[in-house]
Amino acid sequence: MAAIRNFLLTASVASVAVASSGGTLKSCLKYALPDIGSVAFPGDLFYQAVDVNRYNLNIHVTPAAVTFPTSSQQVAAVVKCAADNGYPVQAKSGGHSYGNYGLGGTDGAVVVDLKHLQQFSMDSTTWVATIGSGTLLGDVTQRLHNAGGRVMSHGTCPQVGSGGHFTIGGLGPTSRQFGAALDHIVEAEVVLANSSIVTASDTQNQDIFFAIKGAASGFGIVTEFKVRTEPEPGMAVKYEYTLKVGSTEERASLFKKWQAYVSDPNLTRKLASTLTLLDDSMVITGTFFGTEEEYNALDIGSQWPGVNGSAIVFQDWLGLVGNWAEEAVLQLGGGVPSNFYSKSTAWTPSNLMDSGTIDRMFEYIDSADKGTLAWFVLFDFQGGYTNDIPTDATAYVHRDVLVWLQSYSINLLGSVTQTQINFLDQLNTLVTNDKAPYSAYPGYVDPLMANGPEAYWGSNLARLQQIKEEIDPKNVFRNPQSPSPAN
Structure with missing residues (x-):
């Protein structure tokens, strides 16, 4: 840890031109970002609707300012203005935080909207891509494709940053x-709380590199990534099996068969699978990355007889990604702001739900008052490469997870009700047998969860708090559930 402090004291960093620290936040930011439209404040016309633009309408938040820097140096200038005047800072890329954490999560934060950081290049020798942190996933896919038919792993919603x-x-x-x-x-290029701009990797600023790979919002603002890429997969088969309505027992039986299938340690890594529970149906969807003949050899349909199935063969990568994007639109509005509540939890191969718990889960789902018809529960199959990485290699700690649960409740008519919240809370309690702290995915934040940091970062939380103490002791980069300094 001392190495970080020494580095920050001695490193040559980019100069940052800002107003004197004695100035107000508003004057400081206007000096740092002189271009028209590069900073907005409460009271400005359309501030909430355009500049703030909350994703989760159920969580009201008013930032002290929303800034739109065009370079790492301007990001650093904004951070200095905020820190010198005692304001917290949060970065916003696509703005899809379930808790509006990109807006601070609570009133009074300085928001750094990264939408102008769109730089992209590809090293055709190493196939390492340079990507600006304001790039949306849809653009990442297209630019990697145009730069040599390359890919990297990421989610399916194209509007996510x-x-x-x-x-x-x-x-x-x-x-x-x-x-x-x-x-x-x-x-990665990272702006720290002292407004320095540093490079983090496996060979320099390793603690910072550890922190930004799973918990960056509490440690700095990444302005640029260098990422390894892979060749685009060739053919792929998109499959879907649907059980319409079905009794409680039939739904539980199908879930047990799916869980048994995906928990086979010898199952090919070319297969992705998700089971979705809806009000009137149960759907198993996924993608097999390979030929139609290879897919047919898996004989997936035999795993759940009596369930209607279909498959589509994709010859090109962009066609497949476009299909995924269409499905994302049908789930949580495809990036459209709404009033919703969400929770997550996970299972490893050693603690998968037993038969009795699965039965109780479906009995609960079929009988509970949900408070809305707009709800769904996803069970995402993971494992594979994500399990190959040691737990302590990155801040992201969930290296043994095989299945993630994501549950959603949406109110199309107004604020989320307590009935909706209770439905998802009690579902999580049931499926985990009330064992806290739960494991929770840090990308699906639950602002109402009391043990958020423990659930998001588990055994890595203590190290994160020590790093936080070294590089951000005043807790400049913070939201309601980010790691706090050790002291």
Whole structure:
């Protein structure tokens, strides 16, 4: 840890032109970002609707300012203005935090909107791509394709921003083969709380590199990534099996068969699978990265007889990604702001739900008052490459997870009700047998969860708090559930 402090005291960092620290936040930011439209404040026309633009309408938050820097140097200038005037800072890339944490999560933060950081290049020798942290996932896919038919793992919603997604986890259909998005990062440019601009990698500023790969929002603002890429998969088969309605027993039986199938340690990493529970159906979807003949050899349909199935063969990568994007739109509105509540939890191969717990889960789901018809529960199959990485290699700690649960409750008519919250809370309690702290995915934050940091970062939390003490002791980069300094 001392090495970090010494580095910060002696390193040559980019100069930052800002107003004197004695100035107000407003005058400081206007001096740092002189271009028209580069900073907005409460009271400005359309401030909430355009500049703030909350994703979760159920969580009201008013930032002290929203800034739109165009370079790492301007990001650093904004951080200095905020820190000198005692304001917390949070970065916003795509703005899809379930707790509006990119807006601070509570009133009074300085928001650094990264949308102008769109730089991209590809080293055709190493196939390492340089990506600006304001790039949306849809643009990441297209630019990697145009630069030599390359890919990296990430989620399927094209409007999600890379700045948050790459640094919190970044799971997607190819993660079993290539890892999470953060596993692709080989180097990052980071603005720290003292407004210095540093490079972090496995060989320099290793503690910072550890922290940004899973918990970046509490440690700095990544302005640029260098990521390893893979060749685009060739053919792929997109499959879907649907059980319409079905009795409680039939639904539980199908879930047990799916869980048994995906928990086979010998199952190919080319297969991705998700089971979705809806009000009137149960759907198993996924992608097999290979030929139609290879897919047919798996004989997936025989695993759940009597369930209607279909498959689509994709010859090109962009066609497959476009299909995933269409599905994302049908789930949580595809990036459209709404009033919703969400929770997550996970299972490892050693603590999967037993038969009795699965039965109780479906009995509860079929009988509980949900408070809305707009709800769904996803069970995402992970494992594979994501399990190959040691737990303490990155801040992202969930290296033994085989299945993630994501539950959602949406109110299309107004604020989320307590009935909706109770439905998801009690579901989590039931499926985990009330064992706290739960494991929770840090990309699906639950602002109402009391033990958030423990659930998100587990055994890595203590190290994160020590790093925080070294590089951000005044807790400049913070949201309601980010790691706090050790002291």
